[in-house]
Amino acid sequence: KRTWNQHYCELILFKQQHGHCNVPQKRFHDLSLSNWVAWQRAIKRRNTMRKDRELLLDELGLHWSWVKVRHDYWNERYSELLRFKLAHGHCNVPRRSELGSWVSWMRQRRNKG
Incomplete structure (x- = not known):
């Protein structure tokens, strides 16, 4: 099982390769990453996300x-x-x-x- 930091590093690599953080939810080879991104959005919507993590994802350019x-x-x-x-x-x-x-x-x- 991957940690939050491991997924975050994978998202950084995805952005370097694609120029954005919009990991497709379907038809993407790494469903673990797309599910993690979807989960981060859900946590943010519920206002239960740690502020340090929210800031990191904001700085990376993740659209909520x-x-x-x-x-x-x-x-x-x-x-x-x-x-x-x-x-x-x-x-x-x-x-x-x-x-x-x-x-x-x-x-x-x-x-x-």
């Missing part, structure tokens, strides 16, 4: 509102898709990438109405 996270994530993926289309002339992104997973998910949602 999941609605904001979803909005930012959608905008980031859409911008990435536009860049992909400019570079390749199409939107057929390989499904093994984070962008490809997002494009597949968007197509499924469109097909479901």
